[in-house]
Each structure stands twice: as structure tokens, then as C-alpha cells.
Amino acid sequence: xxxxxxxxxxxxxxxxxxxxxxxxxxxxxxxxxxxxxxxxxxxxxxxxxxxxxxxxxxxxxxxxxxxxxxxxxxxxxxxxxxxxxxxxxxxxxxxxxxxxxxxxxxxxxxxxxxxxxxxxxxxxxxxxxxxxxxxxxxxxxxxxxxxxxxxxxxxxxxxxxxxxxxxxxxxxxxxxxxxxxxxxxxxxxxxxxxxxxxxxxxxxxxxxxxxxxxxxxxxxxxxxxxxx
Numbered sequence: 001x002x003x004x005x006x007x008x009x010x011x012x013x014x015x016x017x018x019x020x021x022x023x024x025x026x027x028x029x030x031x032x033x034x035x036x037x038x039x040x041x042x043x044x045x046x047x048x049x050x051x052x053x054x055x056x057x058x059x060x061x062x063x064x065x066x067x068x069x070x071x072x073x074x075x076x077x078x079x080x081x082x083x084x085x086x087x088x089x090x091x092x093x094x095x096x097x098x099x100x101x102x103x104x105x106x107x108x109x110x111x112x113x114x115x116x117x118x119x120x121x122x123x124x125x126x127x128x129x130x131x132x133x134x135x136x137x138x139x140x141x142x143x144x145x146x147x148x149x150x151x152x153x154x155x156x157x158x159x160x161x162x163x164x165x166x167x168x169x170x171x172x173x174x175x176x177x178x179x180x181x182x183x184x185x186x187x188x189x190x191x192x193x194x195x196x197x198x199x200x201x202x203x204x205x206x207x208x209x210x211x212x213x214x215x216x217x218x219x220x221x222x223x224x225x226x227x228x
Contacts, residue, residue, distance in 0.1 A: 011096075016080060065083070068089040072093065117133065
């Protein structure tokens with residue numbers, strides 16, 4: 001237990017430049033959310049499901065992070081800022097995942113089956129992203145801020161937009177950090193803004209075409225005189 005705690009603390013120092021000392025790190029809601037989940041998940045696996053739910057709801061109250069006790073979390077998960085994160089019952093998260101606030105790993109089915117995402121090792125999920133359904137986000141992929149992901153995301157790729165589209169793929173070595181920037185890996189937020197501008201330009205063009213068509217249809221025919 002203490003070895004895992006040391007891992008969690010070291011991960012925060014590695015991935016958050018704002019972390020200055022140990023006392024600060026122990027104020028992080030994301031750290032406490034993970035610790036509470038380990039207790040709740042242990043109770044869940046022992047079929048003490050009501051007790052597990054009480055622990056998870058207490059964690060939600062004090063951290064702002066809601067993790068279902070049935071969810072499976074890997075090692076060195078870092079939930080930065082934490083507030084508003086929701087992780088569903090059948091979600092599976094691998095090792096070394098970095099997740100920002102307001103992220104949802106949600107389900108799209110009412111059946112009692114695997115209905116939440118699988119997040120593989122080393123994935124980065126930007127603030128406000130929604131990853132929905134029984135899909136897989138491949139290892140070391142990057143999900144842009146506010147993206148809505150409803151299909152599988154290949155490993156080492158970047159997905160942005162609503163619904164999310166793959167906008168870049170940059171092979172990385174397994175040892176590379178999820179935070180490392182690559183010349184071949186576009187910034188998810190910048191890509192999202194670029195795609196939004198393109199969509200707005202297309203909408204303007206369509207609106208202009210419709211207005212010209214309507215003006216042409218409503219314009220009265222011109223009267224011409226025939227000279228004899």
C-alpha cells in the first residue's frame with residue numbers, strides 16, 4: 001500500500017510543475033480520489049457493494065471526483081485538478097494515464113455488460129473530454145479538450161472535435177512520457193480550434209449560398225419592352 005502511495009506522489013511531482021512539496025501534494029483532490037477508490041474497489045471485489053458505494057460517495061463529496069467502485073484503475077493514474085471527473089462502473093484505465101478536470105468516461109447502454117471505455121497505458125485526456133461507450137483508446141493516445149469520443153482511437157494518435165476525429169499520429173517509444181511533445185504530434189487544443197474555424201467557414205459559405213438562392217427566387221422578374 002505504501003509503495004503504491006509513493007508511486008502516486010512521485011507521479012504528481014513528475015507531471016505537475018506546480019507541485020512544490022509533499023504537504024502540497026497531499027492537498028490534491030485527484031490523489032485522494034484514487035486512494036479512496038482503492039478502498040472502495042477492494043470492498044466491491046469482496047462483494048461488500050453497499051459499503052463500497054458509501055465510500056465512493058464520500059469520496060465524491062470531499063474531492064469532486066466520482067469513480068464507481070467497480071471501475072478498474074491502473075498504476076500511477078494522475079487526475080489533475082479533479083473536479084467534475086466521472087468514471088463509470090465498467091471503465092478500465094491502464095497505467096500512467098493523465099486526466100484533467102471535467103472528464104467523463106461514460107456508458108451508452110442500459111444493459112449490464114461492458115459499457116464504458118477502456119483507456120490503455122500512457123493516454124492523456126484533456127479537460128472536458130467525454131469518452132463514451134465500450135470503446136478503446138489506444139496506448140499513448142491524446143484526447144483533446146472538450147472532445148467527444150464515440151469510436152476507438154488508435155495508439156499514438158490524437159483525437160479532437162465533436163464527434164472526435166483523428167488528426168495526427170506520432171509513433172513514440174514505450175518509455176516516452178505522455179507529456180512529451182513531438183514535432184509530429186499536433187497540440188490537441190490547437191487542432192480543435194483549427195477544426196472549429198474550418199467548420200465555421202463552411203457554415204458561412206452554406207449560409208451565403210442559401211441567402212443568394214432565396215434572394216434570386218423572391219426577386220420579381222424584370223419587365224422588358226420589345227421594340228418593333
